[in-house]
Amino acid sequence: MKPVGPGDGKGQAAASRSMSQPARCASRSAHHQAESKNFPPDQISAKPIPLADVEIVVKEARPTWTPENAAHLLMRATWSARPGEVKRAVDEGLEATLGRLLSDEADDDLFPEPEVFTSGRLAEMRREVAGLPRESAGRMQASQRLGRAERLALRELQGWWLARLRFSPCPLREVMTLFWHGHFATSFVKVRMADAMLWQNQLFRDLGLGRFEDLVLAVSRDPAMMRYLDVTGSSRRQPNENFARELMELFTLGEGHYSEADVREAARAFTGWRLEPATGRARFIPARHDHGEKTLLGVAGRHDAAACVKILCSQPRCARFITGKIWRHFAGMEAQEPTLRRLEREFSSTGGSIRAVLRAVFTSPEFYSPGLRGRRIKGPVEWLVGTLKLFDLPPLPTLRMTSALRELGQELFAPPNVKGWEEGRAWISATTLLARERLALELFRPDVERLAPGLREAPADQMAEELGKCLMPCNFSPALKNQALAALSEAGDGQGGGSTERILALTRFFLTHPEYQLT
């Protein structure tokens, strides 16, 4: 369907009219018979069709629901598309699958928080340090002990989140939690409080599919974010601009859509917040807040933090910025203009519902276009957890996983800077690609039986085909299969290697192939 541009005038409207007319006529004709006095036939063709109506027809086009499309959706949204999962999705249909993926089912009780957090030990150690005299040797030692305890707690937190990423019954929600972690990038390296990182993680999980404005407001009061971007202690006498700037540049609008004056005004709106040393939580102190008149993006008023967030999130630019980023994350490339506009509309008309935007992404025909499939590079966490899911393996010892992720450039809770992680090809360098290949063999020991039940008796050709499709559902090709068979024969297959050996050799081939990085 040709995109309809703005301000195209009658000519374009006429062209689209001729394309869309049959459908409308067909649906209207029944209606027309019933209420002919309202819709005389000659008037339908005489009136230019309003733009909105034409796009309604476009919206009705749904992607056809094939196993390939189902696998593509599952790989992108949940990092895994095992045959059973694909079959279930195909049987249920796109709508029901999306409903399931976007559900709000709580799963906290499946993943109890590590004891170091529930026991309040860290807060206790912090109080101890705060109680000792400054510059004293005792304080330095207690501080070092606290630092070690925080780092150990962070490692437990990383393991806990990896377990959630692996096993959550709501995988898309976990994927979005990671997305928001990269978007509202906050690093333990500066924050130094493992429990604050946990609270922020829960915030992304609880609010990440809801209204964007609610998410942004909650993030502005999140202790980890407040520490990371120096919101804490910002007072009306000395407003700190760090958060205000990143809020506009990185979190809501993007560079070039606000002025320095806007940054200064917004900074005033975020004054008065303080982190309580005892609890680590944020508290608002009215006396330190700048209650005065402010003008933000042309809107005047006695804006406080909430008002400020509302103004920013209602900007049309915010809709484009956020929906564009979400699309790029799942699609791996830029969207065409009509899709972008549909996503923006979805965002604006639902008050910024991320769930609605995701639904629009995953029901957009462009998402399923051939040019998009199998062309997105997996990030390190997706690569690691996705492979565990594919092989139905449990998470590895936390230290092995976190050191692998560090080598590959994506350490949970430690994005490199406030801009988060650069995705796509930026994940790949000589070093990281060699590391992915090496780690694939070191980390993953699949159970052959569960991986390929019934394949043991199959001829090599069929084995290569089925294993390949299982491991690379969206970018397996006959060329790849031939390479696999060639590698197998060169490795001396047929010289006494049993079928188990053959399956393992094929699996190793696919796992270490450069194209395994694609999804």
Added chain:
Amino acid sequence: MNTPLFTRRRFLRSTVLGGAAAWTLPAFVDNTLLALESAAREMDNAPTGRDHPILVILQLAGGNDGLNTLVPYADDLYHRARPRLALAEAKVLKLDDTAGFHPALGGLRGLWDEGALAVVQGVGYPNPNRSHFRSTDIWQTASDASTVERHGWVGRYFDACCQGEDSTAGIAISPSEPLAFLGKNRKAIAFRQPADLRTAETGGEEAVMEEVSAGGSSIEALGEARGSHEEEAPADFLRRVALDARLSAGRIQSVTARFRPSVTFPPSRLGRDLELVSRLVAGGLPARVYYVSQGGYDTHAAQAGTHERLLAELDAALTAFAHELRAQRNFDRVLLMTFSEFGRRVAENANGGTDHGAAAPLFVMGGAVRPGWHGKAPSLDNLDRGDLVHTTDFRSVYATVLESWLGAPSEPILKGRFPVLDFV
């Protein structure tokens, strides 16, 4: 003799000749194969005829105390600010009648006398940041104190100037690529020792070569894609990086196995890392920038002993490196610069150490260096909240290295104009 290299080359050639006559071997594969072959020939440690300049960046991580490295021994303010930590005039290795080196830097003193060492004084930047991470990022990305840059300055140099080359332009002896090397196109490789580059069992060069030649049109696609990496399809991009990575890894491993230094390097980690760099330089790798790091300089407490040990390690490793490069007749091609995320406070603290500061001197070493003093010594009585005020912006040092050494335009790479100094 390393026969597998010949086998692969013959294999690839024969496949091409045996196959469609219209195929030509893409230049990058050809170049790298030639390089592999030349490395495989019996050679001693003489330079292989490559003559491009090489930059070695040595990071002193933690914040090196510049005042006790380049000591203003004649200034009373120095001694008054550091009753315990100040180095006695009698111990300092005097370079002139105002300043001298820490006593542990005897080797560097020798290099200074030989005219192979330059010191740039008072290097820093406006609005100094005293956080390790933030300040290191600022140095690595050549950003202002208030902006966050995604890419490193050397990465931007690679993007601007090393596009045509398909092998790694940067080599870091470290567990992961430093931010300085990060560019839009990732053209660097990082490893702690050559064994880290061992490739996967069933991967290996044979499989990739096989794939390249068996992939039919993919050779042409790979060859054509050279010019326009942006439009390259993801699968081709991955295959190209994989091939590059393997060829670089193979070449690195073969070179490091083949070339032995004639000088004995100290057994410290820095010594081993610089020895590895010297072997890679001897092997004629096309890499232009090397990166090594020495940690431990964050001397908040009990500085005297720690700092002496670190400087002694630094001194021994740099001196051995210089001697080895001289023996290889490569000393004129190599420029080594040190950097640290900040210096330290002028006044000592209550724990026998110093806290995070700002400006500090840095060293530049090499056969082509214009030796001696550069920049201006920062004033000890005009401090900024207890810290030295910089007299040279570190980006001037980068601009000098880019323009006068690497021959690259500094303004687009550093996103600003910084005056070029004359230490090289």
